Amino acid sequence: MDNRPIGVFDSGLGGLTTVRRLMQVLPNEDIIYLGDTGRVPYGSRSRDTIIRYAMQDAAFLRQFDVKALVIACGTVSTTSMEALRSGNGELPIYGVVDATVQAAAAATKNGKIGAIGTVATIKSSAYEKGLQRILPGVQYRGKACPLFVPLVENGRTEPGDIVIETVAAEYLEEFRQWGADTLILGCTHYPLLDRVIGNYMGSGVALIDAGAATAEYVAGELARMDRLSGKHAAPAYRYYVTDSTENFTALASLFLKTDHLGPVSQVSLESY
């Protein structure tokens, strides 16, 4: 038993889709969430800058004596895991890649797996390397989709919207032509586009939600290590952001799909 909280961070709000799933699969765990909303988005920045920000995010959460760190951010998970692990001793750190490639490998029948993500994620080749490790001979294609995040954040998620449908078709056409039967949604914003992406790709293509797969993976790992919480009281949720709390609170319910949010505070990461 380990009653310490789980720390979760993302560049912004998208990681709340992972938090939502964590709350479902680990209903007794306290969770501390950090969203670096003052510096979001990370996905178009250089690798060195992303690593620097990720190290500050982790250092902030370590103050709370977390028992594990969940990187609910596709961009950080695919660029910064080595730096985060080598800089944080024995602390278990879970990114989205391991769980996601396992789910994708289990889903594919024809061995053709695609991945979409930010520019930094696709450039890292992290999904390709992860898939090759567990499914040698797998065929892989990756594609950066830099307009998906701003379109989601501006509410362009509905099928029938010519803007998101046109952009989605441009990004996804090559996967359809190639015949991928599995597509990794490698950024925590993309599950909000599941209907648009699903309609375009067709029902024969499995969409792998990286954040959801990760929440289930973390639940299994904590159980395996006997680090689940033994508390019987209602779990405590706390949220920290680097931009104003008002902007966060207004949008958070969209991702968490609940009106019960918990306390939100603004912090500065510059000294970490």
Added chain:
Amino acid sequence: MDNRPIGVFDSGLGGLTTVRRLMQVLPNEDIIYLGDTGRVPYGSRSRDTIIRYAMQDAAFLRQFDVKALVIACGTVSTTSMEALRSGNGELPIYGVVDATVQAAAAATKNGKIGAIGTVATIKSSAYEKGLQRILPGVQYRGKACPLFVPLVENGRTEPGDIVIETVAAEYLEEFRQWGADTLILGCTHYPLLDRVIGNYMGSGVALIDAGAATAEYVAGELARMDRLSGKHAAPAYRYYVTDSTENFTALASLFLKTDHLGPVSQVSLESY
């Protein structure tokens, strides 16, 4: 005569459209440019965060003993001028609002002026207040266009592209229906959409480029104060960014429309 450099900053790359015009109207001036590419965009962040970042940007440029500071960023110009001026003594600081409202007031015939900009800019009402000061009785409407910046940065600037045309029509429809004869492009990215916006609004509507108007205004002010450079050597241009220099160099030519860029260095603003 004053041979010290002019400092220019923006949240990212858009301010280079202003630099380009400054180089044309002030061909003897040394220019030091700072783009906070590690934290761009500012326009969707809260006012307090924007002010904090703007104060760091200004403090960084003051190290170079600049003779004037040009805020080539619509968002900072409309949210942070008071803080910047009260925190920087006698240093002349020019934002985009004063020059832009003068140009708009000179252009309008029917007294109906619209402004488009980031969420923070439109929320500030800075253009409305500036117009009311110099053109009492002016009619004003403002509209935030949060998708324009990511669309420009992803190259969606060509007439005929259904994505940018659909988004532009949604944002601009109310100005056309209302009968505005002048539209302020209140963000330094928007001039790259001048053809799309011009086609939609029609040739009877004057588009006011905030950055270009500001460059001309600054040239006039420096001449008036006898602070123009007396150097005869070729001017020196230096660029500082907070994300990697590679990303900057690749995109800068799009905004500067020159292959001759000058030295670019990466810096951290966190200690300013």
